[in-house]
Amino acid sequence: MINQMAGSRSMEFQNAPYIISAASIVGPKEEEGPLGGLFDLAAPEAEFGEDTWEKAESTMQKEALQTAIGKAQLEMCQVRYLFGGDLLAQLIATSFGNGDTEIPLFGLYGACSTCGESLMLAAMTVAGGYADYAAAVTSSHFGSAEKEFRFPLGYGNQRPLSASWTVTGSGAFVLSSRSGRVRVRGATPGRIVDMGVRDNMNMGACMAPAAGDTICRNLEDFHLQPKDYDQIITGDLGYIGQHILFDLMKERGLDISDRHMDCGIEIYDKEKQDTHAGGSGCGCSAVVLASYILPKLESGEWKRVLFVPTGALLSKVSFNEGQTVPGIAHAVILEHV
Amino acid sequence: MINQMAGSRSMEFQNAPYIISAASIVGPKEEEGPLGGLFDLAAPEAEFGEDTWEKAESTMQKEALQTAIGKAQLEMCQVRYLFGGDLLAQLIATSFGNGDTEIPLFGLYGACSTCGESLMLAAMTVAGGYADYAAAVTSSHFGSAEKEFRFPLGYGNQRPLSASWTVTGSGAFVLSSRSGRVRVRGATPGRIVDMGVRDNMNMGACMAPAAGDTICRNLEDFHLQPKDYDQIITGDLGYIGQHILFDLMKERGLDISDRHMDCGIEIYDKEKQDTHAGGSGCGCSAVVLASYILPKLESGEWKRVLFVPTGALLSKVSFNEGQTVPGIAHAVILEHV
Numbered sequence: 001m002i003n004q005m006a007g008s009r010s011m012e013f014q015n016a017p018y019i020i021s022a023a024s025i026v027g028p029k030e031e032e033g034p035l036g037g038l039f040d041l042a043a044p045e046a047e048f049g050e051d052t053w054e055k056a057e058s059t060m061q062k063e064a065l066q067t068a069i070g071k072a073q074l075e076m077c078q079v080r081y082l083f084g085g086d087l088l089a090q091l092i093a094t095s096f097g098n099g100d101t102e103i104p105l106f107g108l109y110g111a112c113s114t115c116g117e118s119l120m121l122a123a124m125t126v127a128g129g130y131a132d133y134a135a136a137v138t139s140s141h142f143g144s145a146e147k148e149f150r151f152p153l154g155y156g157n158q159r160p161l162s163a164s165w166t167v168t169g170s171g172a173f174v175l176s177s178r179s180g181r182v183r184v185r186g187a188t189p190g191r192i193v194d195m196g197v198r199d200n201m202n203m204g205a206c207m208a209p210a211a212g213d214t215i216c217r218n219l220e221d222f223h224l225q226p227k228d229y230d231q232i233i234t235g236d237l238g239y240i241g242q243h244i245l246f247d248l249m250k251e252r253g254l255d256i257s258d259r260h261m262d263c264g265i266e267i268y269d270k271e272k273q274d275t276h277a278g279g280s281g282c283g284c285s286a287v288v289l290a291s292y293i294l295p296k297l298e299s300g301e302w303k304r305v306l307f308v309p310t311g312a313l314l315s316k317v318s319f320n321e322g323q324t325v326p327g328i329a330h331a332v333i334l335e336h337v
Numbered sequence: 338m339i340n341q342m343a344g345s346r347s348m349e350f351q352n353a354p355y356i357i358s359a360a361s362i363v364g365p366k367e368e369e370g371p372l373g374g375l376f377d378l379a380a381p382e383a384e385f386g387e388d389t390w391e392k393a394e395s396t397m398q399k400e401a402l403q404t405a406i407g408k409a410q411l412e413m414c415q416v417r418y419l420f421g422g423d424l425l426a427q428l429i430a431t432s433f434g435n436g437d438t439e440i441p442l443f444g445l446y447g448a449c450s451t452c453g454e455s456l457m458l459a460a461m462t463v464a465g466g467y468a469d470y471a472a473a474v475t476s477s478h479f480g481s482a483e484k485e486f487r488f489p490l491g492y493g494n495q496r497p498l499s500a501s502w503t504v505t506g507s508g509a510f511v512l513s514s515r516s517g518r519v520r521v522r523g524a525t526p527g528r529i530v531d532m533g534v535r536d537n538m539n540m541g542a543c544m545a546p547a548a549g550d551t552i553c554r555n556l557e558d559f560h561l562q563p564k565d566y567d568q569i570i571t572g573d574l575g576y577i578g579q580h581i582l583f584d585l586m587k588e589r590g591l592d593i594s595d596r597h598m599d600c601g602i603e604i605y606d607k608e609k610q611d612t613h614a615g616g617s618g619c620g621c622s623a624v625v626l627a628s629y630i631l632p633k634l635e636s637g638e639w640k641r642v643l644f645v646p647t648g649a650l651l652s653k654v655s656f657n658e659g660q661t662v663p664g665i666a667h668a669v670i671l672e673h674v
Contacts, residue, residue, distance in 0.1 A: 128465030
């Protein structure tokens with residue numbers, strides 16, 4: 001079995017695993033957006049019945065994973081390994097959300113690209129014969145993320161127009177060699193790309209170069225053109241990052257503007273919801289994949305999609321110590337079967 | 338190819354990958370300890386020439402990875418994927434230490450168990466045919482960890498005797514299907530174990546139940562007895578955690594006391610170095626593996642070792658919000674060839 005492609009950094013799965021189920025849990029603001037009604041569960045308030053934002057995020061993860069496993073008609077114990085992550089320091093949303101499951105856990109951190117990282121590793125695990133069923137779960141929460149990266153909500157801090165709004169949501173996926181309607185055909189893991197951007201209120205600008213790097217590398221490695229994908233979907237570049245991505249791709253002679261979608265742009269209504277540059281967070285790409293992208297792949301409306309969650313690699317310490325904000329983007333190829 | 342063991346949570350690699358090189362970089366306190374002289378590089382001061390603890394930690398990771406890749410007589414670009422992590426919020430030591438390498442990065446967080454998690458995933462990646470060469474790197478730094486989890490060093494805070502001392506060090510490993518003298522025969526990924534311990538100054542007590550859970554599961558899954566391992570080596574339980582582990586194992590009818598070693602106990606001199614419960618951090622198990630354990634496996638002094646890095650899943654937010662401190666432990670079976 002050869003899963004790696006010579007001279008490339010991509011992998012093509014010889015036994016391409018299937019995404020056999022998915023679930024999305026969101027807060028009220030996401031339910032009020034353009035994708036409202038498509039999510040499995042939308043809580044009436046962002047606290048999810050808990051007394052801290054962090055516990056609320058853990059509760060979302062737990063609900064998302066349970067729902068995805070239930071949809072696959074599996075018991076928790078049948079899922080062999082879990083790949084999970086969130087944006088919080090030391091992944092506490094993941095640790096406290098999944099402790100009860102007793103599923104062996106691989107904790108991951110790739111900022112908002114973690115949904116891509118978790119899908120990739122779950123797919124590698126199933127395709128490599130290490131598990132019949134593996135799950136991937138990621139989450140983000142507006143309240144916990146603002147506290148973690150920017151300002152406590154109580155400050156009522158003003159947000160520049162380049163800032164994105166962290167999605168309150170969690171998406172979970174079960175992967176298996178058992179046949180389904182969408183499979184993970186291959187993947188292109190991302191490398192760190194640092195163009196020297198230092199603005200933590202402009203994540204799109206920080207991440208767009210990494211998205212461009214991974215997309216170009218994917219096209220090269222698989223000898224594809226943009227037209228070979230029905231959609232090329234980034235995680236949370238938002239309006240500004242999308243603009244930069246188009247420019248960077250054009251410099252390389254590639255125009256993806258007629259088939260590019262960004263989960264951060266799709267999830268909120270720009271005019272009505274006051275979310276400025278768009279949505280972000282590793283829950284953003286996860287819930288849009290589960291609720292909107294996968295159904296279109298399952299129905300065959302889209303045959304092949306490049307799904308590219310994007311992450312900005314900073315912490316409040318790195319930012320306050322004057323470091324840049326590098327980006328990373330992990331791509332998975334999703335195909336209708 | 339079947340890599341999973343039915344009814345178990347362990348995996349046995351059909352094409353067991355080799356650890357073809359390893360490197361360890363430490364600070365001055367570690368060099369003054371019992372393993373001094375065995376490390377590849379010991380800096381004369383813990384700042385490593387940088388102006389922040391975080392940059393010092395990044396520099397250690399960079400040096401460790403470069404040294405390991407150099408020892409394997411490889412160019413950086415020949416290493417296909419990197420699995421890396423550290424203890425800091427949003428993995429900034431890893432992100433800023435490895436940006437220049439251009440190796441696609443899978444960011445990992447398993448607290449002090451991350452060395453086990455990274456070795457396991459790198460081994461799965463090589464054994465699954467996804468890469469000819471994959472690398473694993475982890476680090477911790479006393480200065481950055483105290484700031485991250487407890488008190489800034491400038492406070493001169495007193496430490497209870499149950500507290501451990503975070504190791505300033507980074508270990509890196511290159512795994513390959515190319516023949517070497519030590520191979521990764523199998524692995525037992527850990528699950529979250531929460532016994533309700535809430536003391537962030539007693540990590541050994543938080544992690545010992547997870548170590549016991551993973552070790553017992555490994556023995557069951559592979560139908561082994563403790564005597565089948567020359568050594569069972571935990572990451573950083575320290576003196577108190579070791580005591581608890583022995584008690585927990587005895588409750589299950591297993592005595593591992595004649596072949597147990599803990600990296601956190603080995604790395605410092607209890608009497609002379611004032612490190613209380615022992616060393617800790619995801620650099621601890623990594624540098625002891627690279628400098629002390631692997632040479633004994635390479636020489637054949639030890640034939641088979643169970644290496645079990647242990648992690649305590651907390652952040653300062655989870656702790657201050659009154660959450661417990663669950664543990665996790667990931668085990669890899671290392672064999673002399």
